[in-house]
Amino acid sequence: MLITENILLALAGLKSNIMRSLLTMLGIIIGIASVIAIMTVGNSITVMVNTQMQEMGANNLTVGVSAKSTSEESTTSGLHFGAGNRRSMDTDDYITDDMLDTFLDEYADNIKYTLLSSTVGSGTAVDGDLYAYVNIVGYNQDYMDYTNLDLLAGRNFIEQDYENAQKVCIVSDYFVNNMFSGDTSSALGSAIEVSIDGKYYTYYIVGVYEYDSSTWFSDSTEDTTTDMYIPYDTARNQLHTMNEGYSSITLVTTIDTDSESFADTVESYFNTMFYSNNEDYEVTVTSMASMIESMTTMISTIELALAIIAGISLVVGGIGVMNIMLVSITERTKEIGTRKALGATNGSIRLQFITESVVICIMGGLIGIVLGVVLGSVAATYMGYSASVSISAIVVAVAFSMAIGIFFGYYPANKAAKLNPIDALRYE
Amino acid sequence: MAAGDIMLDLRDIHKSFFIGTPNEFEVLHGVNFTVHEGEFVSIVGQSGSGKSTLMNIIGALDRPTSGEYTLDGVDIEKAKDHELSILRNKKIGFVFQTYNLIARTNAIKNVELPMMYAGIGRSERSERAKMLLEQVGMANRMMHNPDELSGGQKQRVAIARAMANDPAIILADEPTGALDSATGRLIMDIFHRLHEEQGKTIVLITHSPELSQETERIITLRDGDIKGEADGRWAEIKEELSC
Numbered sequence: 001m002l003i004t005e006n007i008l009l010a011l012a013g014l015k016s017n018i019m020r021s022l023l024t025m026l027g028i029i030i031g032i033a034s035v036i037a038i039m040t041v042g043n044s045i046t047v048m049v050n051t052q053m054q055e056m057g058a059n060n061l062t063v064g065v066s067a068k069s070t071s072e073e074s075t076t077s078g079l080h081f082g083a084g085n086r087r088s089m090d091t092d093d094y095i096t097d098d099m100l101d102t103f104l105d106e107y108a109d110n111i112k113y114t115l116l117s118s119t120v121g122s123g124t125a126v127d128g129d130l131y132a133y134v135n136i137v138g139y140n141q142d143y144m145d146y147t148n149l150d151l152l153a154g155r156n157f158i159e160q161d162y163e164n165a166q167k168v169c170i171v172s173d174y175f176v177n178n179m180f181s182g183d184t185s186s187a188l189g190s191a192i193e194v195s196i197d198g199k200y201y202t203y204y205i206v207g208v209y210e211y212d213s214s215t216w217f218s219d220s221t222e223d224t225t226t227d228m229y230i231p232y233d234t235a236r237n238q239l240h241t242m243n244e245g246y247s248s249i250t251l252v253t254t255i256d257t258d259s260e261s262f263a264d265t266v267e268s269y270f271n272t273m274f275y276s277n278n279e280d281y282e283v284t285v286t287s288m289a290s291m292i293e294s295m296t297t298m299i300s301t302i303e304l305a306l307a308i309i310a311g312i313s314l315v316v317g318g319i320g321v322m323n324i325m326l327v328s329i330t331e332r333t334k335e336i337g338t339r340k341a342l343g344a345t346n347g348s349i350r351l352q353f354i355t356e357s358v359v360i361c362i363m364g365g366l367i368g369i370v371l372g373v374v375l376g377s378v379a380a381t382y383m384g385y386s387a388s389v390s391i392s393a394i395v396v397a398v399a400f401s402m403a404i405g406i407f408f409g410y411y412p413a414n415k416a417a418k419l420n421p422i423d424a425l426r427y428e
Numbered sequence: 429m430a431a432g433d434i435m436l437d438l439r440d441i442h443k444s445f446f447i448g449t450p451n452e453f454e455v456l457h458g459v460n461f462t463v464h465e466g467e468f469v470s471i472v473g474q475s476g477s478g479k480s481t482l483m484n485i486i487g488a489l490d491r492p493t494s495g496e497y498t499l500d501g502v503d504i505e506k507a508k509d510h511e512l513s514i515l516r517n518k519k520i521g522f523v524f525q526t527y528n529l530i531a532r533t534n535a536i537k538n539v540e541l542p543m544m545y546a547g548i549g550r551s552e553r554s555e556r557a558k559m560l561l562e563q564v565g566m567a568n569r570m571m572h573n574p575d576e577l578s579g580g581q582k583q584r585v586a587i588a589r590a591m592a593n594d595p596a597i598i599l600a601d602e603p604t605g606a607l608d609s610a611t612g613r614l615i616m617d618i619f620h621r622l623h624e625e626q627g628k629t630i631v632l633i634t635h636s637p638e639l640s641q642e643t644e645r646i647i648t649l650r651d652g653d654i655k656g657e658a659d660g661r662w663a664e665i666k667e668e669l670s671c
Contacts, residue, residue, distance in 0.1 A: 002544070005544055009533075012532060012533075013532070016532045334528065335530055335531065337528075338524075338528040338529075338530065339530070339541070339545075340489075340513070340516075341487065341489060341516060341522050341528075342516070342517065342522065342541055342542045342545060342589070343513055343514065343516045343517020343518070343542055343545040343546065343593075344513065344517075344545050345510045345513040345514075345545075346509065346510070346513075347510070348545060421489045422484050422489050422490055425489070425524075425528070
């Protein structure tokens with residue numbers, strides 16, 4: 001009962017001196033607003049990155065050949081570049097087709113796709129005055145299935161294209177716009193010549209896919225480079241890497257497979273079966289899920305560090321509140337004396353002033369939350385992320401501003417409670 | 429003269445203040461007096477006579493250095509600090525020279541305050557506060573804040589507030605000291621009415637011998653000692669003053 005009375009009293013007090021109340025709250029407002037803004041931006045980035053990476057495939061495992069870490073080096077994890085007198089990676093160290101086939105036979109139930117790709121390079125297709133920038137990538141059949149291109153015209157690669165390493169390609173509608181003024185039917189079946197570092201490659205267009213310009217890293221201009229797909233073996237032929245094996249393979253696991261634990265299984269399978277005799281290199285398997293996790297952890301750590309710095313301004317704000325509470329108590333010494341004469345106990349005086357300080361802080365906190373959400377959303381949107389407000393941050397902010405109110409209000413309130421009623425009554 | 433139960437009983441009250449070691453300054457040198465229920469008593473003294481100190485002790489705002497003080501059967505000596513708070517809340521109604529209304533708080537809320545500290549419910553509180561304000565003729569000013577009231581009006585609100593928890597005694601410290609004579613008269617009339625009609629025990633503290641004549645009994649304080657007790661002229665002037 002006394003609490004409601006005190007809250008009403010505190011609100012009336014705030015209203016009667018709006019300017020002072022606002023200035024007092026300002027520290028809390030700025031503190032809470034910056035914490036919330038940072039959390040909102042951080043949260044937006046996390047959500048965005050997560051979605052992007054999920055889209056890239058949460059079931060993906062990257063199987064790669066990497067240098068074995070010796071015991072001395074394991075302490076300085078990660079940085080193997082220029083590590084002493086290690087011999088550099090040779091094609092002998094690569095994963096061979098035989099290894100891959102043995103492995104796939106063993107774990108066929110767990111693997112949906114085996115993605116193999118080989119990048120020929122970025123170049124320019126030229127036809128008279130017309131030109132378009134392309135990035136030529138060779139995909140195997142699994143990879144094309146997995147990518148699931150949105151074909152506007154023509155066909156996808158067929159088995160003969162893969163087996164015979166046909167010089168066929170699938171280009172973007174964007175490419176067709178540049179090279180054939182958007183005339184898809186005349187584009188299909190046409191031969192185009194692409195120059196990469198002075199070498200010329202010729203392909204026949206069999207299909208046109210819709211270029212997805214909505215992804216975050218793309219901005220469509222005249223000179224946008226789009227992907228041109230060719231069969232995997234076509235690319236390997238042109239790069240003369242036909243029988244070299246693979247330094248890196250991407251596996252897509254089935255939905256039922258726990259990709260993180262499967263990553264360990266794959267890693268130990270390859271290393272026991274094929275790499276036990278290799279002194280310098282081994283296979284490491286990274287799951288996209290664990291990459292997402294470490295990415296999220298990294299963002300949260302940065303976010304937390306920034307929020308703590310912003311939180312310092314909250315402490316400054318709290319000191320401001322304490323200062324004003326001390327002034328207010330001095331001003332109201334006579335009132336405190338009167339209240340004591342009318343029967344207020346020390347406890348009720350203390351409660352009155354702590355309530356007042358908590359009310360100031362929570363009001364400041366609420367204004368700060370609104371301001372922070374607005375600022376954070378604007379910043380996130382401006383940076384190109386869709387704003388996502390962190391609810392937990394809001395809950396923490398309210399609790400924290402309340403705690404500041406109690407912490408910084410206690411000393412002044414206790415001082416008021418301990419005033420001698422006679423001295424307080426006589427105070428002018 | 430009314431002679432009910434003993435309401436205030438002070439025996440050999442001493443009060444000293446330390447004014448830095450080794451000096452000790454005694455303000456009250458053994459004060460003895462009794463106030464009965466329903467009495468209207470005045471304590472008169474010049475400034476420096478110790479009447480403020482005495483008032484603080486009567487009002488349970490301060491403790492005597494030695495001596496015994498019983499208020500409505502409660503031994504003040506033995507009461508703890510928070511018990512003194514409850515005592516002030518329930519047994520004493522203060523009326524100050526400077527009104528001491530709570531700023532930015534309207535008349536009715538001011539009157540409700542002692543009831544709030546007594547833990548009385550909201551609706552009962554506001555009902556009683558209204559009733560009390562009506563009694564002192566402030567029914568039409570209940571929602572006004574102190575800064576919108578004249579001195580006399582403020583003092584009337586303060587009297588209503590003093591009556592809030594139906595105290596054992598009303599302790600009025602120079603209640604007309606800051607008012608002009610006409611308004612002062614009005615305030616004194618309210619005290620008389622409370623005394624006559626409701627049988628309230630009232631202790632009036634004043635420096636004015638003239639005002640003290642309006643009470644039933646006058647206790648004169650000089651240099652920390654009671655220099656005499658005399659009957660006031662209230663019985664005589666009652667007829668001409670009563671409205």
